[in-house]
Amino acid sequence: MPLVSDTFRSIAADVLSDNWGTLTRHRFSLRRRDGTWDDQTREVYDRGHGAACLLHDTQADTLLLTRQFRLPMQVSGQDPYLIEVPAGLLDGAAPADRMRAELMEETGYTVGPLEHVTDLITSPGSVTEYLACFVGTYRRDNQVGAGGGDATEGEDIEVIHMPFDDALAQVRDGRIRDAKTVVLIQELALRRLIAPAD
Numbered sequence: 001m002p003l004v005s006d007t008f009r010s011i012a013a014d015v016l017s018d019n020w021g022t023l024t025r026h027r028f029s030l031r032r033r034d035g036t037w038d039d040q041t042r043e044v045y046d047r048g049h050g051a052a053c054l055l056h057d058t059q060a061d062t063l064l065l066t067r068q069f070r071l072p073m074q075v076s077g078q079d080p081y082l083i084e085v086p087a088g089l090l091d092g093a094a095p096a097d098r099m100r101a102e103l104m105e106e107t108g109y110t111v112g113p114l115e116h117v118t119d120l121i122t123s124p125g126s127v128t129e130y131l132a133c134f135v136g137t138y139r140r141d142n143q144v145g146a147g148g149g150d151a152t153e154g155e156d157i158e159v160i161h162m163p164f165d166d167a168l169a170q171v172r173d174g175r176i177r178d179a180k181t182v183v184l185i186q187e188l189a190l191r192r193l194i195a196p197a198d
């Protein structure tokens with residue numbers, strides 16, 4: 001997007017940290033709906049975009065999920081072991097290609113066609129990221145790799161085959177609350193409402 005528009009004028013952009021991602025403090029002027037201009041300061045974190053995918057074993061009616069440690073949860077006093085759909089950073093790759101590689105790395109499963117659901121904006125108040133979200137199917141006995149993530153990068157990812165009904169119950173009672181995971185499980189539930197399973 002341009003740094004100048006009818007409603008936005010950039011004044012300054014100061015990089016506060018440029019290590020893994022880039023944290024920048026922006027000063028800018030924003031035109032309010034009443035036509036007046038308002039100077040503001042906001043910090044923006046850019047670590048690129050990502051892809052996430054919910055795989056469903058339609059025979060066993062299970063979902064392929066992961067559980068892993070998330071530091072931001074730990075340091076903010078929340079349960080750090082999150083149940084999530086497999087997901088990864090794009091690192092400039094095409095989302096579907098990156099998703100296939102990430103599935104193999106994190107779960108050891110290959111996947112057929114992936115259906116794109118949405119590009120989910122995860123935290124627009126401070127983070128630039130969008131997540132390309134997909135759904136697809138898998139068969140539990142089709143695991144071809146070990147999964148578990150990249151141990152050299154510190155990953156230690158548990159693979160879970162969770163019955164669909166359990167997953168939906170865990171979304172409802174808050175045991176599953178990772179945003180991309182909630183959205184994709186609810187997407188599957190909505191599809192069942194529209195076209196109930198046999």
Ligand SMILES: Nc1nc2c(ncn2[C@@H]2O[C@H](COP(=O)(O)OP(=O)(O)O[C@H]3O[C@H](CO)[C@@H](O)[C@H](O)[C@@H]3O)[C@@H](O)[C@H]2O)c(=O)[nH]1
Pocket residue numbers: 020021049050051052087088089102122129130131150153154155180
């Ligand atoms: N050295 C270093 N490594 C990091 C840092 N932050 C993350 N990493 C490493 O970078 C890798 C990221 O793993 P991915 O599987 O590619 O990404 P992800 O963390 O699972 O992120 C996915 O889920 C996020 C949470 O919903 C999404 O935000 C993201 O877009 C993506 O879909 C991991 O090995 C992690 O340890 C850091 O600050 N420093």
Ligand SMILES: [Mg+2]
Pocket residue numbers: 086087088089106
């Ligand atoms: Mg990941």
